[in-house]
Amino acid sequence: MLQWLSDHLLGWLGPRVRWEPYTHWVTWRYLLLGLKITAEIALFAVVLSLVIGLVLALMRTSPYRWLSGPAAIYIEALRSLPALLLVLFTFLAAPRLHVSLSAMNAAIVGLTLYNCAVMAEFMRAGITSVRKGLFEASRSLGLNYVQTMRYVALPIALRRMTPALVGQVITVNKDTSFASVISVQELLRRGEILNNISFNPIQNLLVVAGMYWLINFSISLFSRRIEFRS
């Protein structure tokens, strides 16, 4: 049955012998373990950049210039740089600061450096979209600045910025492939290693792309459902 499928339907994907590695579970397991590492990088990078991004956004929207100035400089500068460059920079430059980061940690830190700036910008857009009257109303009700943010502005802002943030999560998922450049054995790197074992780059990269696609497409479908609901 499988053979018939591969002979008659998948012929355009290349000669059947090139798919031979994928008839063994061990190949799939190798790639899936890479997918696990990819997911780990993405998870840590997303959580860290959400937290740091929120701090940066609050700093940037705060009325104190000594807080908003540095935050603005950080956001504008880091947002304008390629994430790959930041990953490389973290990996190559950290030892000179006497911090020895493993390649995986360097990838997480590099992606966080970039994405916290991007997410801070989305969050700032969300916070500034909250009408000024709401701030004034809650201030006049006796809430202080922190309480206003916590109970009034952020809940509204969070709902508005969710689609942008989910879109950025997809971008982070895709950007985890940069870790392959600094030798982390995540999904793409493992696909390339398979290329060097069995010389079937088309098939390997199609499988790798399919795995990335499945995850990211499910996230984007999920986010569309959220959007329709709100």
Next chain:
Amino acid sequence: MHELAIQAMVGLVFFFSGAAGAVHSFIVTVHGHEGALVRAFWVTVRVSFLAFAISIIGGTILALMRTSSVRLLRYLATAYVEFFRNIPLLVIIIFLFFGMPKAGVVMSGFKAGFIGLGIYTTAFTAEAIRAGIMAIDRGQTEAARSLGMSNARALRYVVLPQAFTVVLPPLGNLTIAMVKNSALVEPIGVADITLTTDKLADATARTFEFLGAAIVLYLLLTLPLAYATRKLEAHAMRTQG
């Protein structure tokens, strides 16, 4: 209070001497490599520009397909957008460079780089342009049609010009993202800013200085683009009320 002031002053002196030292070391290190850095800068510019051309043309075609009344065209365009939006650009570039030769198509790293970047960005450009076309009132098309214009002429002379003013700010942001994404031609050996500075940093063990140079070069490209995009956004806000 007095001690605090002294501490702050000592701190400032150390900070500025450190900064001055860093700038000095930067200049001394980078001196002699200006030629390579300038060449790298132009490689990045060329990759971005060619990818931009592909993505504008491809994006417009796909956006027209997605808004067309022919179901097959719509499905094809949607499949393209949904596929390429959700896989990493690096996979596309590596596929073109290492995978396509197996199918008999050999291309240089430069070609694989800008074609891959173009293919990837096309998906995003198509979405932006489609949003622009959807933003144009249906009445515009109907009015053009009732004036005797054909469907294609109405699209060409009435809808698309208006759509482009709407999509210019998002296109600006996409262009910035594309310049940044052009760093991904590094793994396949195109001597763009990232690869050149990376190699120089490797050769001289001066990571901070050369990656600092890369940062400066990228900011030279992206900050003016960001400024122009902000101007376009402000302009769009004013014209659309």
